[in-house]
Amino acid sequence: MRDADPIDAAREDGRTTLTEAEGKRLLAEAGVETPRFEVCPDATAAVDAAETLGYPVVVKVSSPAVTHKSEWADGAGVAIGLDSADAVREAAEAILAAAAESGIDADVLVEEAMDVNAGTEVIVGGLRDPSFGPVVLTGLGGVFTEVFEDTSHRIAPVSHREARSAIEELQAATLLRGYRGSDPADVDAVAAVVKAVGDFVTDYPIAELDVNPVLASADGAVALDALVVLEAE
Amino acid sequence: MFDPSGIAVVGASASEGKIGYEAMANAAAFDGPVYPVNPSGSGTLFGEPFVESVSDIGGDVDLALCCVPGPALPDVLEECGEAGIGAAVVYASGFAEAGDEGERLQARVVDVADEHDVSLLGPNTSGFVVPERDLRCSFASGVEKIPAGNTAVVAQSGGVAHVLAFQSRRQGRGVSAMVGLGNRANVGFTEAIDYFDGDERTDAIVLHVEGTDDGRGLLEACRESDTPVVAYKVGQSDVGEFAESHTGALTGDHELYTAGFAQYGVPTVDATDDLLDAAAALGNSPEPAGPNVGVVTAQAGPGIIVTDRIQRAGGRLPELGAETRARIDDVLPGVTYTGNPVDTGRPMPEFGELVTAVAEDDAVDIVLVYELFEEALGFPVASLSGLAERVGKPVLFATEGVEEEMAEEKAALAEAGVPTFETPERAADAAGVLARYAELSARVAAEEVSRDA
Incomplete structure (x- = not known):
């Protein structure tokens, strides 16, 4: 069982939003790499x-x-x-x-500090939809997230295979495969984040969750920021 | 609900134009007993004597068509429940679709129905029709002309259910059943999919979806169904306004339906006629093993449209095997093009043999044939008859010509179970649906394996 302390702490304070540090601790416990x-x-x-x-x-x-x-x-x-x-x-x-x-x-x-130029910024998000329940989003991240709306969705939880397919159907998959001589990113590491986020919204009372950006590079996938909004009690 | 032994028409009326009259007029054709129920009715209606209440019915009755206004419903359903009637169609509107008061009324109706174990179709629906049994539980006119077929139409809107059923008639196809779910008080997509999956008249289920509060349940019912399901989700807006996150702002209803249907093995389309074409392809074919389409055309132009469009629709055009190419060359030395598509340039007596050669190629999972009608030659009915079953692959056929001149040959193809399509584009799109169905099924199967592992 993962330690859900940051969620309890937020509940005790009557908060529905976790701080970045709290969010990252939760992600780190779920096996997601953070700085x-x-x-x-x-x-x-x-x-x-x-x-x-x-x-x-x-x-x-x-x-x-x-x-x-x-x-x-x-x-x-x-x-x-x-x-x-x-x-x-x-x-x-x-x-x-x-x-x-x-x-x-x-x-x-x-x-x-991480060198964001050393990889591709990806967004991985989760939310609890009133009709579909937990869902996970994958997309081009960073400042271009809402400009290009290059995203894909899956009903959570997802297998590693589904997580990979969610990444591969993005336009941005071309960037992740490596272009103009850059090394291909570790797509399996990104998929592991997608899967972890899917499990996360399934297992915890989370309304919305952004991990944006996830820095995807040949060395792996690192969550540079995290926003966690809990469901109202 | 969909297989009753006797029907009560509650609120049956002798005044033409009233729902209680139209519903009785349509229901009266049913081969079981049909009882007009109305305390103020006298004499007979369509040859059946009026009864005062459902509890006064002497014979078999297990379905009530409720032609009464909304506020009268709780009492009517209670009487139905006490009389042992387990299913009811509620035509009236003014329920959950019409504000708070309607929502409260619907909640009361559902409570009564649940308490007495009554399945409710509606409220706010035009009902359902099962052509093969002359079971016409709709108040709309013309439903007696809807032919029997093997596609079950399950529409969120009663209006769209009728649109699809009449379209299907015009296409010469027909339906195993046509259902308008309306407000889905306690019979929704899940229950309908479940039922028609087990229905022996149904070989494909088509869904018209506007939105439901149990999207996950809908997807799970689709995945559970052994009968192929195709969906048309209407409405592309509706992004959550609550969103505090990018994820929330980027996650609309439509994205979730589209992604969810794919994840659960359901091909989606974007038009009512596409829905019926997809059903014709899936419901009259062996299950496709993969997305590779072999195209045989008697004319280059339509063939180019078909091959171009198939790839955009999700299909692939494999290279034909050397053996197949040799066979084609044997049958028809100097044939215009022996790759894929195979193009003969014009209809010819050997056309059927070429179709057979392509269908037998291991690289091909789906066969699509396009041929303009040539009166002197007709269609290659003998070659196409039984071909799909024998090679275990879908074989689709599309043509064009003078309707009256083709009628007999088209009927022969229908008799042989060959699904036919009206335009090169629609045939290509239907092949695309088959290709996507094959790929999505494989994806779902792979997920099941990894879940069970």
């Missing part, structure tokens, strides 16, 4: 975390009140490619100041 990260209460802790993780790092706002981090506080919610203690301190302070200004509780998430 290493730490959640820090202040700028000093953030710098310590960055030193431990090694530069460059990404710093993000961590709060149940913020679901779309990159649009939050005029872009202060996400700072990427930080390669010094000063840069980390500055980004963390900006987040905490913006949080204080808008009156929300927030921490700072410090995470090892």
Whole structure:
């Protein structure tokens, strides 16, 4: 049995949205690879975390009140490619100041930076549909998700085979197979994420779930972000 | 419901034009007893004496056609239940489709029906028809002209059920049954699919779906069915407005139906006539083993349309085997094109032999024949007759010509069980459905193996 503590914690607080860190812990327990990260209460802790993780790092706002981090506080919610203690301190302070200004509780998430150019960004999502129950979505991820709407759906849970077929019917499958000399991505690793997300919405009281992006490369599939919305109790 | 021994028409009326009259007029043809029920009726209606209530019926009765307004229904159903009538068709509207009050009325009706173990078709439906038994539980006119066939039409809308049934008549095909589900109070897609899968008159089931609150149940019933099911899902909008996530914003009803049907082995189409063509192909053929279509055409142009379209419709055009090509060359030295399609350039006496050669090729899973009608030659009925069964592959036939001149030969093909199609496009699309059906069945079977492993 997987540890469902983040869900219990959210329920206890009367929240339906998990923080990114909580979502990623759940995914990690389901076997989905995530970047290493730490959640820090202040700028000093953030710098310590960055030193431990090694530069460059990404710093993000961590709060149940913020679901779309990159649009939050005029872009202060996400700072990427930080390669010094000063840069980390500055980004963390900006987040905490913006949080204080808008009156929300927030921490700072410090995470090892991944090179998004080293792979293809994929979205894997899940939701509980009123008519079909748990379903899983696969699509081209990142900033182009809603531009191209290149997605496929499956009724969950899914086998590894169905998960693979969901990926292969995307237009973006061409990118994953490797193009212009790039290495083919590890489609089986992406399929494993699709299967895990399908199991996840089946087993837990989850209304909606985005893992966007999943960075798919020859080295595997890494969940760079996670949004989990629980069903209302 | 669909196989009654006696029928009560509750609310039967002697006034022409009323539902209670039309329903009685249609039901009266049934070969079992039909009782007009109305406390204020007197004398006879279509030769049957009025009875005051369903509890006064002396003989066999297990189906009630309820031609009464909605508010009277709970009492009527209670009486039916007490009289041991296990099935009822409810024509009235003004239920769940008509706001809160209607929804409450429907809930009451369902409660009464469940309590007395009565299956309900409707409310808000025009009913059902089983042509072979002259069982016409619809109030619409003309249903007596719907011919018997082997396709079960299961439509969410009573109107669409009739559209399909009359189309099927015009195509010279017919239906094993035509059912309008309406509001699906307690008989829905799941129950109907289940029933017609076990119905010996039915070889294919077609679904018209607008939307249901138990999509997963519908898919599971389709997967359970040994009888092929084809679906037409109407409506492409309806994205969840609740969405907080990208996933929510990118997941509409239509995507889930389309993906779900495929995942559960059901080919989908996008038009009513495609639905009936698909059923004709699937219901009159051995199960296709794969998506490879062998095309034989007597004219290049239509053949090009067919081959171009088959590939877009989901079929593949394999290379014919060397042996087949040699056979073709033997029969007809210098034939226009011996690849796939095989094109003879014009109808000729040897056409049937070429069709046989292609059908016997191991690379071919499905055969499609196109030939303009040539009066002096007719169709290759002798070659096509029994061919599909013998090679264990679907053999589809499409033609064009003067209707009256072809009528006799077309009837001979129908007699021989060869499914025929009206245009090159529709024949190609039907072959595409067979190809997709083969691939989806294989996908479902592979899933079952991995589930059981």
